[in-house]
Amino acid sequence: MSVTKKFLYVNRKAPYGTIYALESLEVVLIGAAFEQDVSLAFLDDGVFQLTKGQDTKGIGVKNFSPTFRALGDYEVTKLYIEQESLDERGLTKDDLQEIVYEDEDDDWAEKPSIRVVNRAEMAAIMADQDVVLSF
């Protein structure tokens, strides 16, 4: 008998400057094998992980931003991003890459994985989890 728990991965670091962002994504992909109820939160500098137009050939490290688009295939379909964090950084939803998943309960319709929420909503999402992993 297995119990499904709600897991939240909290991402608060920019990509590339530290290893946190890449390690978080690795853990999410590994954790996806356990078929839990997974959500990802992006707030503070974590919102920079989802921006489009990243091109790392000049700094000699892997550009892992396209990997976020594969999460839907692992049934990781809830990417919550905080509006206030975008605002503070001069960003809008248009600066983020498009990430979609296919909804098997709706004839495999493509739906957006990124859900912009406000700070109060983000707090409620955090408070609703069984397990919170921070990066």
Add this chain to the structure above:
Amino acid sequence: MSTLHTVNKSPFATDALLSCLNHCSDGDAVLMIEDGVYGALANSRISKAVQARAGSVTLLILGPDAQARGLNSDKCLSDVGRVDYDGFVDLVTQHDRTQAWL
């Protein structure tokens, strides 16, 4: 006599950039590298503090670090210039000292 200042932390994560801007002298250069390049973003909560020094110090970002993070020119303050790695080396040679704000 002038100083090249480097800042490698996101201005939204630490006070390194603001402290640098508050301590650098007129005629100095401030080069934002690694996560420091986010200091060049327009319309952010710190962009006014960056723009305030634009007339007195040379503000720069390291191009490859900005490109990696998707920071195109249209996302950045027009007051901030771009250099490549060779330009970074030139800046080091053109100033009397280099001060890193970690």
